[in-house]
Amino acid sequence: MSLYRFLIILSILVWGLTSCAPAPGAQVTAAVATEVSTAVGSPTPASETSGDDILGKLVIYSGRSEALIQPVIDAFKTKHPHVEILLKAGSNSELANALLEEAANPVADVFITTELFTVQSLAMQDVFQSYLPAEADQLPPELIGPNQTWIGLTRRARVIMYNSELVSAQEAPKSIFELMDAKWKGQIAAAGTTNGSMQAQIAAMRQLLGEQATEEWLKGLLANDVTFFGGHTDVRKAVGSGEFKIGLVNHYYFYLQQAEGSPVGVVFPDQGEGEIGLITNATAAGIVKGAHNLAAAQAFMDFLISPEGQNLFAELNYEYPLRAGVPLRQGVQPLDGFRLAAVDVVKAALDFEATFDLMERVGLP
Amino acid sequence: MQRTLAYWFVASTGRKSPTSPWLAIAAGLTALFVAIPLVYIFFRAAGAEPAAWQRLLQARLWQLLGNTLLLVVAVTCGALVTGVSMAWLTERTDLPGRNVLRAMLALPLAIPAYIGGIVHLALLRPRGGLIPLALEEIIGRPVATPSPLGFWGAAFILTLFTYPYVYLLSGAAFRSLHASLEEAARSLGRTPWQTFWQVTLPALRPGLMAGALLVALDILAEYGTVALLRYETFSSAIFVQLAGRYDRSAASVLSAVLVILAILILWAELRVQGQRRFTQIESNWRPAIRITLGKWRWSAFLLVASVVSASLLVPLGVLIGWSLQAFADPQTLEAVFRAGSRGFGSFVWNSLWTSLLAALLATALSLPVALLSVRYPSRISRFIARFCQVGYALPGVVIALSLVLLINRTLPFLYATPLVVVLAYVLRHMPQAVRSSESALNQLSPSLEEAARTLGRTPLQTLFQVTLPLILPGLLAGAALVFLTSLKELPATLLLRPPGFDTLAVRVWVWAGEGFYVQAAPAALILVLAAALPLSFLLRQEQIFSDSSIS
Numbered sequence: 001m002s003l004y005r006f007l008i009i010l011s012i013l014v015w016g017l018t019s020c021a022p023a024p025g026a027q028v029t030a031a032v033a034t035e036v037s038t039a040v041g042s043p044t045p046a047s048e049t050s051g052d053d054i055l056g057k058l059v060i061y062s063g064r065s066e067a068l069i070q071p072v073i074d075a076f077k078t079k080h081p082h083v084e085i086l087l088k089a090g091s092n093s094e095l096a097n098a099l100l101e102e103a104a105n106p107v108a109d110v111f112i113t114t115e116l117f118t119v120q121s122l123a124m125q126d127v128f129q130s131y132l133p134a135e136a137d138q139l140p141p142e143l144i145g146p147n148q149t150w151i152g153l154t155r156r157a158r159v160i161m162y163n164s165e166l167v168s169a170q171e172a173p174k175s176i177f178e179l180m181d182a183k184w185k186g187q188i189a190a191a192g193t194t195n196g197s198m199q200a201q202i203a204a205m206r207q208l209l210g211e212q213a214t215e216e217w218l219k220g221l222l223a224n225d226v227t228f229f230g231g232h233t234d235v236r237k238a239v240g241s242g243e244f245k246i247g248l249v250n251h252y253y254f255y256l257q258q259a260e261g262s263p264v265g266v267v268f269p270d271q272g273e274g275e276i277g278l279i280t281n282a283t284a285a286g287i288v289k290g291a292h293n294l295a296a297a298q299a300f301m302d303f304l305i306s307p308e309g310q311n312l313f314a315e316l317n318y319e320y321p322l323r324a325g326v327p328l329r330q331g332v333q334p335l336d337g338f339r340l341a342a343v344d345v346v347k348a349a350l351d352f353e354a355t356f357d358l359m360e361r362v363g364l365p
Numbered sequence: 366m367q368r369t370l371a372y373w374f375v376a377s378t379g380r381k382s383p384t385s386p387w388l389a390i391a392a393g394l395t396a397l398f399v400a401i402p403l404v405y406i407f408f409r410a411a412g413a414e415p416a417a418w419q420r421l422l423q424a425r426l427w428q429l430l431g432n433t434l435l436l437v438v439a440v441t442c443g444a445l446v447t448g449v450s451m452a453w454l455t456e457r458t459d460l461p462g463r464n465v466l467r468a469m470l471a472l473p474l475a476i477p478a479y480i481g482g483i484v485h486l487a488l489l490r491p492r493g494g495l496i497p498l499a500l501e502e503i504i505g506r507p508v509a510t511p512s513p514l515g516f517w518g519a520a521f522i523l524t525l526f527t528y529p530y531v532y533l534l535s536g537a538a539f540r541s542l543h544a545s546l547e548e549a550a551r552s553l554g555r556t557p558w559q560t561f562w563q564v565t566l567p568a569l570r571p572g573l574m575a576g577a578l579l580v581a582l583d584i585l586a587e588y589g590t591v592a593l594l595r596y597e598t599f600s601s602a603i604f605v606q607l608a609g610r611y612d613r614s615a616a617s618v619l620s621a622v623l624v625i626l627a628i629l630i631l632w633a634e635l636r637v638q639g640q641r642r643f644t645q646i647e648s649n650w651r652p653a654i655r656i657t658l659g660k661w662r663w664s665a666f667l668l669v670a671s672v673v674s675a676s677l678l679v680p681l682g683v684l685i686g687w688s689l690q691a692f693a694d695p696q697t698l699e700a701v702f703r704a705g706s707r708g709f710g711s712f713v714w715n716s717l718w719t720s721l722l723a724a725l726l727a728t729a730l731s732l733p734v735a736l737l738s739v740r741y742p743s744r745i746s747r748f749i750a751r752f753c754q755v756g757y758a759l760p761g762v763v764i765a766l767s768l769v770l771l772i773n774r775t776l777p778f779l780y781a782t783p784l785v786v787v788l789a790y791v792l793r794h795m796p797q798a799v800r801s802s803e804s805a806l807n808q809l810s811p812s813l814e815e816a817a818r819t820l821g822r823t824p825l826q827t828l829f830q831v832t833l834p835l836i837l838p839g840l841l842a843g844a845a846l847v848f849l850t851s852l853k854e855l856p857a858t859l860l861l862r863p864p865g866f867d868t869l870a871v872r873v874w875v876w877a878g879e880g881f882y883v884q885a886a887p888a889a890l891i892l893v894l895a896a897a898l899p900l901s902f903l904l905r906q907e908q909i910f911s912d913s914s915i916s
Contacts, residue, residue, distance in 0.1 A: 059864045067879050074703075086865025089875075094608040101773050107781045107864065194609040230592065233879055241493030360420050360615070363428075365597060365605070 054080045058296040061099065063092035063113040063196050064283060065231070072312050076303045083296050092118040092196035093356075099127050099288065109291040110300055115200035115281040116143075116152070120349035123149035128286035133302045138323045143282055146346070150286035153304055154319035157268060157335065158201050158279040161236065161254040164265040166245045173246065175270045176279075180220030189235045189244040190221070192228035193359045197250050200281045203355040204343045208276050211358065218362045228365045240264055252318035255332060268338050277341035282322065385824060388741070391733035396749045398730070399795055402767035403624065403755055409770070410621035413614035421618055425602065429619070433598040433626070436519060436591070437584045443524035444580045445573060448531025451672060454665055456539040458656045461666050466673060467536070471529050471904055473676040475896040477853040477870065478526040479589025480889050482513070483877045484680045485522055486593060489513045519596040525676040526590075527583055531576035533904075538572040544654065557656075578634045585627050586760030588856035589874060599623040603762045604856060613766065620763040627758030684893065687886030694883075701884055704872065712867035713891060719783060719868065720851035723790035724844040727798035730791070731843065735802035736832075740811065750803065754796045761857035764789045768861060781863040789861055790851040797850065798843045805839020806832075842906045845899035852896050869895070 062069045066089040073085050088095070092113045099111060099122060111128075113119050122128065128149040136144060136151055143152030160179075162172045173179055179188055191198045205214045227244065229235050232253045239247040240262030247253075254266040270276050285304055287297045303309045310321035314329050321328075328334060454460050455467045473481070488496050491512045500508040512518055546568065550560040566573075588600045599619055606616040658665050691697045702709045731753070738750035768789055773780045779788075809832065817827040833840075855870045862871060869892040876885035 061864070065879065066875060067881075086863075088862075088864035091608040097607075097613070098769075101769070102780070105773070105777045105780060192605070192609075194605055199609075227595070229595070231878065237493065237880055241490070243491050243493055356609075357420070359609075360425075361423075363425055 054296045054299050055082045056293045056296060057084045057086055058110070058293050058300060059086045059108045060088070060300070061095040061108040061111045062087060062089045063095060063111075063115075063118070065089055065233075068317055069112065071316050072304070072309060075308065075312055076300060079303070080296070080299060083293075083299075091194045093194075093199070096122055100125060103127065103289075106288050106290040106292070108288050109293050109297040110285055110287055112153070112283065112285045112304075114156075114196040114283050116150075116284055116345045117200055117203050117349045117352045118196065119150040119284045119286055120145060120345050121352050123147075123286065124349065127289060129289045129291070131287045131298055131301060133298075133305055135302070135305055135323075138325070139305060140322060143284075143322055145284070145286065150284045151301065151305060152282040152284050152322050154310070154313045154321055155280055155282045155335070156197070156319055157251040157338075158197065158281075159249060159251045159254060160267040160269050161239055161247045161249050161257070162265050162267070163239050163242050163245050164263045166242055167265070169265055172265060172267050173269065174267055174272065175275055176248070177217065177220075177270075179226070179246070179248065180217065180224055182224065184224060184246055186225040186227075187245040188221070188224065188226045188248065189238045189246070190226050190228055190248040191232050191235060192230060192365045193356075195231060197232070197281065198248075199352075199355060199359070200348075201279055202359060203348050203352055204279050204281070204341060205276075206351060206355055206358065207343055207348050208341055211354070215358060215362060218358070218364060222362065222364070236264075251333075255318035255329075266333075268333065270341070271339055277339040278335075279341045279343075280335070283319075385741075388733055388737050389745075392737040392746070392749050395730045395734050395795075396752045399753050399755055399792060401771065402759060402764050402792060405767045405771055406617060406620050406624060406763060409614070409617035409767075413618050417614040418618055421615060426619075426622065429597065429599050429602050430622070430626075432516075432596065433585065433623075435516065436523070436596065436598060437581050437630075439516075439520040440523045440527060440584045441577050441581045443520060444528040444531050445577055447524060447528040447672060448576060449535050449569070449573065451528070451532050451669060452536035452539055454669055456536055458658050458665065459662070460658065460669065461662060466669050468904070469673045469677055470532055470669070472897065472900065473526050473680075474529045475849070475900045476526060476677070476680055476893050477589070477855070477896075478523055478587060479593055479855060480684075480873060480893070481526050481676065481680050482522045482590040482593045483873075483882065483885070483889075484683045485513045485518075485675075487882055488679070488683070514594050514596075516596055519591055519594045522594065523584060523587065523590055525672075527580045528672075528676075530579040530583075531573065534572035534576040535569050538569045542568055574634055574637060578630065581630050582627055582757050585623065585630070586762075588760075588762060593877075599626070600760050600762050600856065603760075603766070604860075607762070607766060607860060613770065616766055620766055623760060624758055624763060627760070628755075631754065631758055681893070684886050684890045687883045688890050691883045691887055697884055700881075701887055704867075704876075704884070707865060707867075709888075712869055712872050712888070715783065715866060716852055716868040716870065716892065717895065719787050719790065720848045723787050723794065723851045724798075724848040726787070727791045727795050727847045728802065728840050728844045731795065731798035731802040732840075734799050735806050736828075739803055739806040740814075750799060753799045756793050756795045759793060761789070761793060761854055762860065764792050765857040765860035768792075768857075783863060783866055785861050785863075786858055786866070786868075789857040790847070790854060793854070793857065794847040794850050797846045801839055801843025801846060802836070805836040805843075808839070809835050838906065842903055845902050849896050849899045849903070852892065 060069075060073070066087065069087070069089065073087065077083070077085060088108070092115065095108075095111065096113075096118050099106075099108060102108070103126075111119070111122070119128075123145050128145075130148040132144070132148040133151065136148075139152060145151070158176075160173055160176070173181070173184070178184075193199065202214060202218070205217065209217075227238075229238070232247075232249045235244075235247045235249050236253040236257040238244045240257040240260065251266070251268075254264060257264050268278050270278060285301060287294070287301060291297045305323055307323065307326055310323040310326040313319045314321045314326060314332075318329050318332050320332075320335060451470050455463045455470065460466070486494070488494050489510055489512065491497065491510070491514070494510070497508060497510045500510065513522060542565065546564055547560050550564040551557070555563065585598075586600060587598070588604055591598050592601045592604065599622065603616050603619045603623065606619060607613070691701055704712075734750055734753050737746040768785055772785055772788075779785055813835070814827050814831055817831045818824070822830060853870060855874060858868055858871055859874065862868070867875075869888050873885045873889045873892065876882075876888070
């Protein structure tokens with residue numbers, strides 16, 4: 001019987017709390033948060049921090065997974081302690097979809113993607129407002145969107161990682177086309193269609209090689225029983241443990257796995273004569289049109305390309321910072337020596353829809 | 366066409382009573398509310414361009430259909446065999462420790478299947494799992510262990526975490542079964558084996574069918590486990606479509622096919638269930654005699670103990686171990702507590718208040734439906750009650766898809782608020798509330814209410830002063846069931862949550878997706894404990910399970 005009473009009391013409690021505030025979770029935790037921050041901040045005057053002018057909520061949609069963006073958000077928060085950051089992490093296209101549907105009633109302030117085609121196609125659909133951070137002159141000009149609708153953050157390369165206990169450096173595939181070779185049948189792991197970097201790789205290949213050759217490559221992977229995971233973390237762990245010999249990943253997944261002590265090696269593929277070159281892409285960010293907290297959004301964009309922000313991407317996640325003069329993390333292979341595949345971002349964004357049709361037609365999981 | 370309104374409202378079971386118009390309107394509105402996502406999905410699917418249908422028909426649809434049906438059949442059979450044998454062993458034999466085992470066999474219902482899947486995957490992943498690694502350490506070379514991935518893995522794990530439905534329903538049936546039935550069969554010359562197949566099993570059938578139905582619909586809607594174990598079904602394919610593509614027509618097409626599949630299963634169950642009835646003579650009831658297992662005693666015990674271990678003790682033990690590990694390491698502990706946009710407390714709180722609010726709303730909405738169908742039985746009231754079962758056929762991903770599209774267009778002020786998540790829970794779990802309210806009302810004699818009316822109370826006064834206080838335990842049971850299932854819900858929460866809004870289920874899923882098992886463990890443990898509370902309340906009530914066959 002005491003359980004009855006407990007449940008009744010509990011329900012009355014919740015009912016009371018939920019009916020007195022429109023968003024109870026928000027209200028209660030926000031109250032707690034301000035209490036804590038004033039308690040902590042009281043000995044030192046708040047005006048000492050540079051960002052005390054930035055207040056309110058900042059809603060960030062991020063195609064970078066939570067683990068790859070949270071440290072940057074945390075660093076931003078130590079500079080601007082009065083801004084509350086609400087993060088929604090998901091796949092690029094899922095969030096892009098949400099942005100398009102919310103266009104009349106925007107929720108997000110900033111959108112971060114893991115490749116350029118999604119931001120560019122959103123920019124063409126008028127989702128972003130122009131903003132050029134003061135220090136954007138430190139970025140390569142080709143990685144700033146038309147009309148300053150987006151800015152590039154970091155570069156990443158599509159590489160082949162292998163388990164070095166099971167595959168020798170000579171044996172490892174030197175080209176992404178060797179992944180169709182029957183000798184790797186059932187031993188390759190890659191990311192599936194929800195993954196932005198994989199989508200972007202296929203879009204880049206369509207532009208470089210044409211629809212037919214790309215379709216043949218995808219069919220070759222499927223025929224070779226490649227296992228497609230939801231994300232690259234699973235891929236790197238599976239290769240690191242030896243469950244698979246070969247993985248098609250972004251370069252930093254190799255470094256992350258190596259840092260865990262796994263026996264893994266890496267190939268920056270397609271460097272031979274007549275081959276397509278290394279496929280790279282860049283993460284990017286833009287401010288959503290109709291953003292509720294423009295000041296915070298702009299400060300966040302500034303921070304993303306500041307030396308501190310860029311350094312975090314380089315150090316924590318082994319990425320190639322786009323800002324001139326920010327060093328690579330020790331041990332990361334510089335891209336200078338490699339031939340990079342040249343992809344026209346605007347053209348690829350225009351063709352992005354056809355890439356999705358292709359993936360669906362061949363039945364990529 | 367000739368039928369008048371009176372035809373629809375005339376009681377089909379003989380007793381005539383005037384239906385209160387307000388009650389009929391309230392029940393009708395509830396049915397309408399439940400109908401919206403269903404109608405909208407069919408509308409979207411029908412409106413999809415032919416090219417989308419064609420692409421899907423060519424490449425995916427048949428394979429998905431095959432995969433999904435195969436898993437549904439395999440898990441339903443697995444759950445039936447496991448559930449009935451566990452119930453038989455604990456109810457009808459002298460199994461050692463049966464009283465403790467009886468409770469432990471029901472508790473896996475508090476563990477979401479994807480959390481069980483995460484634990485088993487971490488233990489058994491080929492080459493990378495803890496067990497293969499330990500074996501390699503001991504033996505000195507890699508040993509092949511059964512993989513939890515793919516079809517067999519998914520079927521195994523899902524069986525482990527769905528058999529309790531069958532177990533509880535058949536256990537209740539075993540307990541209420543009259544001893545004389547089986548004794549008569551034996552005295553007429555049937556062997557024990559023949560008696561089991563010809564007498565016991567048919568008498569259990571209503572309970573088994575209800576259990577099988579719950580399992581089958583659960584598997585159709587399951588997202589987390591199949592995604593984790595890399596087995597593609599309709600639910601996971603719809604999720605991938607939503608996350609991977611811009612246009613939503615393909616997702617709508619897949620959703621419509623999935624919903625039709627679920628409705629077919631519901632309908633088939635109604636047909637089969639309606640054909641046969643069992644009546645037991647209530648007098649002279651005594652429990653059947655326990656069968657002495659003799660030399661099989663300990664092997665039977667081992668069998669039950671291994672089911673309990675795989676579905677309850679191992680997952681709980683691993684979660685506790687990981688949680689201790691998280692608490693021992695200050696760095697992980699800090700990551701646990703600072704996680705998400707608003708920290709650990711916020712997502713415990715979010716889980717609790719959304720599930721509780723959903724439970725209260727679903728129970729409140731179920732009342733007019735149940736009152737109408739129990740007190741004023743007619744074709745229309747029965748149709749409304751049946752229609753409110755449709756939530757069973759709407760998997761979380763489908764509800765999420767239709768709410769995303771609908772809310773933003775029609776109720777933009779609700780968009781990106783946690784209330785949308787609550788709405789999804791209510792829609793999905795309404796059937797449980799309706800059934801509980803119906804069974805509570807069925808047990809209350811109308812003469813009590815009639816007495817109150819005779820003594821001058823208005824219908825509304827009667828409702829609040831007589832009916833509600835008396836059926837409160839039944840209503841609470843329904844609310845507890847909705848709370849339990851809402852707490853475990855994953856795909857709709859993942860797709861509908863506003864920015865910065867995390868629940869325990871979402872947190873566990875996100876962390877485990879990154880491979881941070883130790884970090885995810887405390888949240889998973891709290892989720893399981895929070896789910897065990899309403900479950901133990903339900904187990905004490907128990908009639909909720911024996912009465913939940915579809916009326």
